[in-house]
Amino acid sequence: MKDTDHPPNPASELRSAGLRVTAARLAILETVRGGNHLDVETVTSRVRGRLGHVSFQAVYEALHAFTAAGLVRRIEPAGSPARFEGRVGDNHHHLVCRVCGRVTDVNCTVGEAPCLEPADDAGYLVDEADVTFWGFCPDCRQGS
Amino acid sequence: MKDTDHPPNPASELRSAGLRVTAARLAILETVRGGNHLDVETVTSRVRGRLGHVSFQAVYEALHAFTAAGLVRRIEPAGSPARFEGRVGDNHHHLVCRVCGRVTDVNCTVGEAPCLEPADDAGYLVDEADVTFWGFCPDCRQGS
DNA sequence: GTCGTTGTCTTGAATCATTCAGGTTAAGCG
DNA sequence: CGCTTAACCTGAATGATTCAAGACAACGAC
Numbered sequence: 566m567k568d569t570d571h572p573p574n575p576a577s578e579l580r581s582a583g584l585r586v587t588a589a590r591l592a593i594l595e596t597v598r599g600g601n602h603l604d605v606e607t608v609t610s611r612v613r614g615r616l617g618h619v620s621f622q623a624v625y626e627a628l629h630a631f632t633a634a635g636l637v638r639r640i641e642p643a644g645s646p647a648r649f650e651g652r653v654g655d656n657h658h659h660l661v662c663r664v665c666g667r668v669t670d671v672n673c674t675v676g677e678a679p680c681l682e683p684a685d686d687a688g689y690l691v692d693e694a695d696v697t698f699w700g701f702c703p704d705c706r707q708g709s
Numbered sequence: 710m711k712d713t714d715h716p717p718n719p720a721s722e723l724r725s726a727g728l729r730v731t732a733a734r735l736a737i738l739e740t741v742r743g744g745n746h747l748d749v750e751t752v753t754s755r756v757r758g759r760l761g762h763v764s765f766q767a768v769y770e771a772l773h774a775f776t777a778a779g780l781v782r783r784i785e786p787a788g789s790p791a792r793f794e795g796r797v798g799d800n801h802h803h804l805v806c807r808v809c810g811r812v813t814d815v816n817c818t819v820g821e822a823p824c825l826e827p828a829d830d831a832g833y834l835v836d837e838a839d840v841t842f843w844g845f846c847p848d849c850r851q852g853s
Numbered sequence: 854g855t856c857g858t859t860g861t862c863t864t865g866a867a868t869c870a871t872t873c874a875g876g877t878t879a880a881g882c883g
Numbered sequence: 884c885g886c887t888t889a890a891c892c893t894g895a896a897t898g899a900t901t902c903a904a905g906a907c908a909a910c911g912a913c
Contacts, residue, residue, distance in 0.1 A: 585860060585909050605899080623862050625900070630861095641787035643839075646899060660833045671827040683815040688847035689804045695787075697839040703832035729880050729889055749870080767891050769871070774890095790870055 582634035589619050593627045597637050598651030602659075602668040605647065642668065642697055656694070662702035671698065726778035733763050737771045741781050742795030746803075746812040749791065786812065786841055802840035808849035815842065 575594050576586045584590065592612045597603060600611070609624045628649055631637040635654070641647045642661045648668060660669040682691060700706075719738050720730045728734065736756045741747060744755070753768045772793055775781040779798070785791045786805045792812060804813040817840070826835060844850075 587861065587909075589862075618863095620863055622864085622901085626861075639787070641785075643783070643785035643791070647787070658827065660827060660831055660835065662833065669831045669833070671829060671831065683802065683804060683842050684817060685815055686842075686844075687804055687813045687815065689806065689813070689842070689844040690850045691804065691842045691844035693843040695841040695843060697841075698827050698830075698833070698835045699837040699839060700830075700833040700835035706834045731880075731890065733891080762892095764892055766872085766893085770890075 578636060582631075582636060584630055584634065588616055589623055590627050592616055592619075593624060594631060594636060594651075597628070597631070597649045600651075602640065602648040602650050604645075605649075608649065640668070640695070640697075642666070658696035658698065660698045660700065660702070662705055663699055664701060664705035667702050667704075669702070722780060726775075726780060728774055728778065732760055733767055734771050736760055736763075737768060738775060738780060738795075741772070741775070741793045744795075746784065746792040746794050748789075749793075752793065784812070784839075784841075786810070800838070802842065804842045804844065804846070806846035806849050807843055808845060811846050811848075813846070 575591050579586050579590060579594070589612065592615050593608060596608050596611045596615075600607065603611075605621070605624055605628065608628070609619065609621055612619050612624065628637065628639070632639045632649070637649050637651055638653045639647055639649055640659060642659070645666055650670075652670065655672075658671045660671055661667070682694070683689075719735050723730050723734060723738070733756065736759050737752060740752050740755045740759075744751065747755075749765070749768055749772065752772070753763065753765055756763050756768065772781065772783070776783045776793070781793050781795055782797045783791055783793055784803060786803070789810055794814075796814065800817055802815045802817055804815055805811070826838075827833075
């Protein structure tokens, strides 16, 4: 099982998602995939390091489009700006450090696609489960 | 099992949490408990309806203090402002409507305190699990 | 290869929730 | 009845995100 299923190449992924292939978007997509739950500012600065100038709006729009297309996933731990990750499609969750904000992936153990359905859906048509574990990461739990 | 365990009365709850008892804070606490995942603006306007004038900062500070004291719980579904609820201490989760933003409580079925621990804690000291189910509420799934 | 459509990118301003600052009021203990 | 300090007030600032409107360029059609 591959980490995430990346078809042929990023360019064709964009195309088959109905998006145009531009240097900026390729760099944004690769940056998100190469990074670890990056926020918009970090994505932007890394992309700028590669390409020169790219506007914040271009990054926001691209990330929004990618999220809608299912190419990336957006997470937003309470109190922190939105973060993006390349791992999509597998039902995994997150550990978030209350001190430093670090985010770490956790696989869900309870079976294959656990936590995917609430006990009682109250009539809702549920399409996603978002599980966040809050605590203190190895580095930050020292001083406790 | 009671819905939520409310000791003697709100005033003594505040006191035993080390907080002073003021008309504003009593009204804020009761408003949150009587409401359904209210945001700060709604809490403020309801409290104002009762008491006359109360500043936003007073409400923010009170809600922050209550949250720290464990009297209320703060949730923050991605993309929406913070919301507060009076149900605390029982491990329950939330259904959030993608269209209207409505939030509904769900009890966790998988045992008593489920989803409380991740499969692999990656060295984190986990103290809370935050589970949000995204979907379409009964009212909003009609047009689909 | 050229053209046209429209998705993408740019600059600049605006919005919204939340927080910070500093000073005033009043809860509750001695 | 004072004192200490939590609580509250007004007003301004911050930071992430979005809106607006025009310029540019990807890519399918010709």
